[in-house]
Amino acid sequence: MTRTLSLLTAALLTVAGAQDTTAPAPAVPPTTQSAPPAAPGFPVRTQVTSGTLVGRQDAGVRVWQGVPYAAPPVGERRWRPPEPAPIWVGERDASRPGDVCLQRALIGGSGTRGSEDCLSLNVYAPATATRAPVMVWIHGGSFRSGAGSDYDGRVLAREQGVVVVTVNYRLGALGFLAAPGLLEGRTVGNYGLLDQQAALRWVRANAAAFGGDPANVTVFGESAGGMSVCDQLTSPVAAGLFDKAILQSGPCTPEINTAPLVEALKTGADYARALGCPEGDAACLRAVPAERLLNTPVPGRRAPGSVALPPVYGDAVLPRSPGEAFASGQVNRVPVLIGSNLDEGTLFVAPLAQNGRDIPLWQFWGLVAVLEGWNTPRVLANYPTRNYDTVGLAASALVTDGLFACPVNDITRHLARVTPVYAYEFRDRTAPIELRPTASVPSYGAYHAAEIISVFGTRLEGLADPAKFTPAQADLARTMRAYWANFARFGNPNAGGLPEWPRFDPARNNLLTFQPAFIGERTDFRQEHRCDVWSR
Structure with missing residues (x-):
């Protein structure tokens, strides 16, 4: 498929937000969370696999925000597949969104938005939901910006009787860098896609706690979110994680939207050198301050505006190019709206x-x-x-x-x-x-x-x-x-x-x-x- 117009790929506008926190990864013992502060509506509690969540109910919709679905991907967990979320003791405040994944601030602005500790999701459920369909939203933003909390699922949940889940996933170099030394098992580079899969596993395990049907999960997304859905349709390790898929304006088959592993590793090696790290030195890469990752250009020639670090094919997550997978019918065969x-x-x-x-x-x-x-x-x-x-x-x-x-x-x-x-x-x-x-x-x-x-x-x-x-x-x-x-x-x-x-x-x-x-x-x-x- 043509490489035309990679010059014009750009992030959708997003909301400026939280501070940068890039401390080394702490140990993950159980933690104690305080009850939520006063907020519109009244508290609603539910039990998930990691502990008790306290969200809010207002105008017929129950909302839980900033819910961790995986452990913080920081320190030694940077550039590794996501690990299960830690267990907490007591009640966890789920009345506000968590940090967005680290990215540049608004287009035309300066500085950063969010933090590395960002693997959370938001749930919007009708107050009377019982085994309701679950719709998991993957946001767009050219794989380098955006957040689940930029999208409000209240109207869709209340009006249509569905449980809506919006997800954060790692972006930019933190989400898609493939470099020598970062190979983990048979995967490298597709950390953002692995995050999405971890969120879908979490939804399967916890949907019933919100009145959702764990056996009826639809993944949907637009732009880079649609491309993510597109990629997950071709990923053998995503098999069984969702029952239906909606793909909005997000084809993953154009060459600019994925990179072959050999090319991605070369780009990653050049990027590591630009960061001052010898080839294959994962420890050096994991010690680089996160803000430097945002401010260091990815080497290589590409059309203006194209995604420097897109998803990678040739590993266990995407064994073949999406174009080949679709043409051969080697896809996860679920109903699709596209x-x-x-x-x-x-x-x-x-x-x-x-x-x-x-x-x-x-x-x-x-x-x-x-x-x-x-x-x-x-x-x-x-x-x-x-x-x-x-x-x-x-x-x-x-x-x-x-x-x-x-x-x-x-x-x-x-x-x-x-x-x-x-x-x-x-x-x-x-x-x-x-x-x-x-x-x-x-x-x-x-x-x-x-x-x-x-x-x-x-x-x-x-x-x-x-x-x-x-x-x-x-x-x-x-x-x-x-x-x-x-x-x-x-x-x-x-x-x-x-x-x-x-x-x-x-x-x-x-x-x-x-x-x-x-x-x-x-x-x-x-x-x-x-x-x-x-x-x-």
């Missing part, structure tokens, strides 16, 4: 405009030439700038098709040969957004991440707010939440009163499209997105 947005590329292209001007034509041509090589004439011929109001919109269409729409559709077609699949496209070109338009992108359209506030029904800080919905958009959002929850409950999004969502048929290439006041089936997706240009 889709993308009509204008994915606008969110990435908009910031490229400089000094209030559109992207120069020569820059557009040059970037395509560098990234596409021999395929450049074919690509440019299919995205003539004269057909768009700006050069930026031509680039946006190219990003949408080459990096999102067509790879997602290819995965959909492969999956449908071995498991039930339901496919969609989000097409609301008037979706709310809090970002300003630019000279290159005068309108964001149905942009990357635009569907998230419909799925959750709550604001995504810095990006969009459902309070800005029109009545038709609010109706669409409720319908989408019903589809998502039905799929989590039954493995089929359909239910009485909703427009029929036919199962995906590779021969028809049928998708359900979501627009305000219109939900309907289309079969011309590959033609509209020029997928023949991106076929290999």
Whole structure:
């Protein structure tokens, strides 16, 4: 699959937050937690495998936040598979989120956000839940930013009667560095994916404590979270950890979204030297202050904005490339709901405009030439700038098709040969957004991440707010939440009163499209997105 447009991969905006705490790993004896302070609602207690949690109940939803699902991955546990969470004595305050995983602060800001001690999750459960479907959310952010606590599961839980779990996982070098000396058994580099698997194991063991059904767990995610779900579908060690999967705008098959082990180890060795550590010296790496890991550039040539340390294939977590796994049908065969947005590329292209001007034509041509090589004439011929109001919109269409729409559709077609699949496209070109338009992108359209506030029904800080919905958009959002929850409950999004969502048929290439006041089936997706240009 094409390497086109790795230049435009960028983190979604996230909320600035907690302090950096990078002390060496302490021993893990049982600890004593005090009762929670006063907060909205009233205390609710539950017993999980590690001890008693005290959360809060308000407006019909019980919430437990900052719940550890694994031991702190610090000191000697840095760059090792996650270990079980320690047991505590007494009651643990679960009324506020835990630290987010260490990352840079807001785009355009300085400093860091979060800490290494971050492997926690948040649970949102209807007050009357009994064996309710469980939906585990993997956040996006280009594998280097974001947090589970950036997403509020209250509306989805209360309205649809599901238990929602949002998860933190290690990011950046702490989550995905593969370097000589860090091999642990047959795994290296995929610590963030292993964290996600540990969280899913925790959910299996503890879902009943929150009124959830441990035998009915759906993993869902968007962008890097969707890519994570995509990777977990191909991971043999993730088999049995989830019963259904929802993949939103997150194809893991483009070459920029994973790295072969040999290449990742070379990059890791170069990075270790940049940190001042001899090759193979794991002790030296584990002693590097965490902030230095954020401030030391990863060596190597790559297109601007691409993920320097993506998930790695060639180890026990991802034995083969995701593309090969999907093409061969060697995947975890669970029902899948999968889709993308009509204008994915606008969110990435908009910031490229400089000094209030559109992207120069020569820059557009040059970037395509560098990234596409021999395929450049074919690509440019299919995205003539004269057909768009700006050069930026031509680039946006190219990003949408080459990096999102067509790879997602290819995965959909492969999956449908071995498991039930339901496919969609989000097409609301008037979706709310809090970002300003630019000279290159005068309108964001149905942009990357635009569907998230419909799925959750709550604001995504810095990006969009459902309070800005029109009545038709609010109706669409409720319908989408019903589809998502039905799929989590039954493995089929359909239910009485909703427009029929036919199962995906590779021969028809049928998708359900979501627009305000219109939900309907289309079969011309590959033609509209020029997928023949991106076929290999």
